[in-house]
Amino acid sequence: MEGPQVAFLVLLLALTGYLGNRLWAAINGPSYRERILRLASADQHLTNHTAEFARPEILQVSDGLYMAIGYALANSIMIEGKDEIVIVDVTESYETGLAIMSAFRNITKKPVAAIVYTHNHADHTYGAKAFIENDQNPPDIWAHESTNREFIRTFTANAAGYRRAMRQFGVFLPNSVNSGIGKMLKYGDGKATIGLVFPNKFVNQKVTNLTLAGIEMSIVHIPGETDDQIGVWLPKQEAFLCADDVYKAFPNLYAIRGTPDRNLLQWVESIDTIIEYSPQHLVPSHTRPVEGKSKIQDILTAYRDAIQYIHDQTVRYINQGMDVIDIAKKVVLPESLRTHPYLQEFYGTTEWSVKTVFTSYLGWFNGDAVDLSPLSKMERADRMVKLVGVSKLLEQAREALRAKDFQWALELSSYVLIMNPGHREATEIKLDCLTSLGSRQKSANGRNYYLTSAFELAGLVDSSISLKKNRENGIKILPIEYIFKALQVRFKPEDCGQVTTSVYFVFQDSNIHISLIIRNGIAIVKHGECLHCDLVVTTTETVFKDMIGSRIKAITAYGSGEIEIQGGAMNFRNIMSCFERNK
Structure with missing residues (x-):
């Protein structure tokens, strides 16, 4: 497949996912938005x-x-x-x-x-x-x-x-x-x-x-x-x-x-x-x-x-x-x-603070052997649904909601949604719980987090678009060393765990030299010259940042002469495909 065809396919797949999300939000969003706004209020002190x-x-x-x-x-x-x-x-x-x-x-x-x-x-x-x-x-x-x-x-x-x-x-x-x-x-x-x-x-x-x-x-x-x-x-x-x-x-x-x-x-x-x-x-x-x-x-x-x-x-x-x-x-x-005007819980809270003290001394484990290797959310939801059944979970969730036991209703409805994404009644119960909990928060952080989670569940908020724009803006101003550090945590061992290789990058505009070494399912970044690296890539920071920020720009760069690769362009493409791209 030629470069333009690949670029078109990538764009088509992205557009399909985007339109799918927009279609769901268009069908359900207006009624859910009205539901959230009808229930949402704010603490008077806040x-x-x-x-x-x-x-x-x-x-x-x-x-x-x-x-x-x-x-x-x-x-x-x-x-x-x-x-x-x-x-x-x-x-x-x-x-x-x-x-x-x-x-x-x-x-x-x-x-x-x-x-x-x-x-x-x-x-x-x-x-x-x-x-x-x-x-x-x-x-x-x-x-x-x-x-x-x-x-x-x-x-x-x-x-x-x-x-x-x-x-x-x-x-x-x-x-x-x-x-x-x-x-x-x-x-x-x-x-x-x-x-x-x-x-x-x-x-x-x-x-x-x-x-x-x-x-x-x-x-x-x-x-x-x-x-x-x-x-x-x-x-x-x-x-x-x-x-x-x-x-x-x-x-x-x-x-x-x-x-x-x-x-x-x-x-x-x-x-x-x-x-x-x-x-x-x-x-x-x-x-x-x-x-x-x-x-x-x-x-x-x-x-x-x-x-x-x-x-x-x-x-x-x-x-x-x-x-x-x-x-x-x-x-x-x-x-x-507690009543001091400078200690009102408009931002942080005592409850969250206690938890951070606990983890700072003892870490994530609370000391109970039950929690050494707990079930995942998916596993717990699956077993709850099998044990109780969707109908019973929803019945209990409705009852808890009527009793204003919002946290319990939130947990029960979440079990149903994990196993049955988009379930309308479970979604409505969860929306009501998130909105009600948010409205009762004195902390702006708590209120904002609950209500934004409700808007996300309703398909009315999607931070991925603004995330992509801000990330692209950030990449342009970040030192190249920061970008390579971030690449380390984007490596995909499930796809490239058997890869052992090294790439030496020479950035002509800044005279910075960086080596990327891949072995044992990790990527290692080192500064300075590399005498025995498998590939040598010569380019500029501007071109490389464009490649990192956009798959389409990456495809264009390979054939434009803006990047010189010793060791094979296809080998370099395969190596870079081992790193997650921005979503």
Whole structure:
């Protein structure tokens, strides 16, 4: 089959699957959408919380210190020096960054001397290009030395993290109230552009004293929500820029979008560090600034005490031999903390936090031998259907739904749907459960996740299209080394487990040399020249990134002369087919 025929076949197969999904959604979607929206509501406290960041505005915190809030999920902060300015955090997209920079320019026209990333999260880094007004003389970008490693880790699990983040932040919901720490994540909807620029200046000390734009400041390592997190102390203004260690919501000690375990005691120590500075102004990267030493000390003390309480009581019950689910139900903050305005569960929750403490100490196994090798969801559903029968499961699910026992009805209907995808009554019960559970959440994360899951079940939300666009945009700006690291986890041993070979890549435009070694069902990436590799591929980063991003562009590249292959083009094609392509 010739190249154009292959390209047409690939496009036809993709189109067939896409149209199949669209047809199902077109038939069922309208009634299901109406069903979800009819049931969906929002916790009144969460709704009221929107006032914290309801409209875009620039707040003057102190002389020469400004915060942009309400433009995006995160804040951007401007520090004004005599002749230049420093920007701390740049929000989640090029577009939101442009809007903020335009507002900052109403205050000052001074050039940007430096940008500081408080940590690696997209809502703090992906808008950087909007703040770089002179490509010939760009500002330095400061970050912790581990930030680039975190970028690599995030990109490696890109697809899973992206889908779950879109649910957590409610990006595709028509009725999202807010995102707990900001109005809305303005990224992932297909309209936002990634403007990430990688940092070139790094700090690796607990405290690094700098003068940027003539401004004396200290960069303070305050690991908490992330290990690479840094804060900024401005002695002149007595202001501490605390990044995501503190904001006006219960902290995300675990993020349901999927994150490594967060070290709670390390987070507590970081807040203790902030307390020692005794700031007059607390300037978070989410929610509004706080003024007044006494008020700030109260907030910081309550925040750190709540985190420590969850840690200590979880470990206490672990040592009593309790199960993680039981501990999560048992640990409740004391009333003085539970009712504190900065510890309302608009973002994280105590229940999720307990579970992350458990896994950080003991891992996935809860200690009961029953759970050493449990049945898969498919196996459990199959046996439940055989044991009870679909009719009985649905009868019990209906009864549970009427009794507002939504979790049990959700589980029962899920068993039916696993074995009978598209079963209408089971789908309707599950939709009602997801919507009802979501409507009862005080946490924006929980509400958004339940309701987005309902829209996905109804065929009304498909994140794959925006995922593909964002991945293609990301590939263009990522260093080539990151892309090869991601290839390692795309290798398909079921197809290529017997393959033993090596490919040496020479990228002429960047003079980067990378070897890809395949053996024992894994792919290994090494840097530097390879004297004995089986194939040698000479090309440019641009061509290779196009090949990775698009099967059709890959087919075109083979015959265009844009890529030179020593060792056989067919051999190279076969090797690259061992890696999963974007879906």
